[in-house]
Amino acid sequence: MRTTLIALALAAALPLSAQAAERSYTFVEGTYNNIDADGIDRIDGLGLRGSVAFADTGFYGLGSYQNYSENGADADLWELGLGYAHGLADNVDLITEAAYADAEGESGYRVSTGLRGSLTSNLEGLAKVSYRDYSNVNGDFTGTFGLQYRFDKTWGVTGEIEFDDSARIYTVGVRASF
Numbered sequence: 001m002r003t004t005l006i007a008l009a010l011a012a013a014l015p016l017s018a019q020a021a022e023r024s025y026t027f028v029e030g031t032y033n034n035i036d037a038d039g040i041d042r043i044d045g046l047g048l049r050g051s052v053a054f055a056d057t058g059f060y061g062l063g064s065y066q067n068y069s070e071n072g073a074d075a076d077l078w079e080l081g082l083g084y085a086h087g088l089a090d091n092v093d094l095i096t097e098a099a100y101a102d103a104e105g106e107s108g109y110r111v112s113t114g115l116r117g118s119l120t121s122n123l124e125g126l127a128k129v130s131y132r133d134y135s136n137v138n139g140d141f142t143g144t145f146g147l148q149y150r151f152d153k154t155w156g157v158t159g160e161i162e163f164d165d166s167a168r169i170y171t172v173g174v175r176a177s178f
Contacts, residue, residue: 022153023093023116023124024177025053025060025085029158033066037167043070047171051083058085062097077103079110092117095128108134114144124148126160140164148175 028050035043045068053060060083068075081099088094097112114128126146133139146160154176162169 023085023118025051025083027051027175027177029173029175031066031158031171031173033068034170035068035167036170039166041070043068043075045069045075047173049173058087059083060085062099075104077101081110085116088115089117101132101134103134106134106136108132108137112144122150124150130162146171150177153177 029048031047031049033045033047035045037043045066047064047066049062049064051060051062061081062083063078063080065076065078068077079099079101081097083095083097085093085095093116095112095114095116097110099110101108101110110130110132112128112130114126116126116128117124119125124147126144126148128144130142130144131139132142142162142164144160144162146158148156148158150156156175156177158171158173158175160169160171162171
């Protein structure tokens with residue numbers, strides 16, 4: 001009897017834990033970034049990134065700026081682009097993004113596709129693959145995995161890792177969603 005009551009209580013709680021929290025495509029985020037690449041020392045930097053949803057169309061504008069400083073040398077990286085989120089289910093979106101990028105005068109682009117979804121009411125996950133190509137550097141594929149823990153509808157903390165064969169970029173941030 002006791003086991004049956006526990007099983008019924010858990011079954012009743014499942015729909016509550018599976019409720020999807022609304023994913024916001026309008027946000028601003030301050031970040032700390034760390035690059036760990038083969039053959040170089042770790043490089044740290046600060047950044048700002050954000051996104052603005054265009055009403056309920058699924059389209060959003062995106063942008064980011066990062067500044068890395070190591071031993072007196074500065075490097076600025078930024079990108080500006082457009083994304084689209086297509087709902088696959090109540091708690092999962094297929095995302096596609098294209099952005100113009102600039103890394104210290106090396107212009108290029110990034111295209112990405114992946115999944116963004118609510119894992120719980122406070123935890124959101126991201127998995128995507130990107131292709132980056134710059135004017136004087138051969139193109140390369142990268143993978144990204146990330147999480148966002150939301151304290152409430154507005155505030156959350158984020159963590160991501162982007163990687164390819166020779167480098168890893170670790171990012172942690174504080175996000176305000178609107």
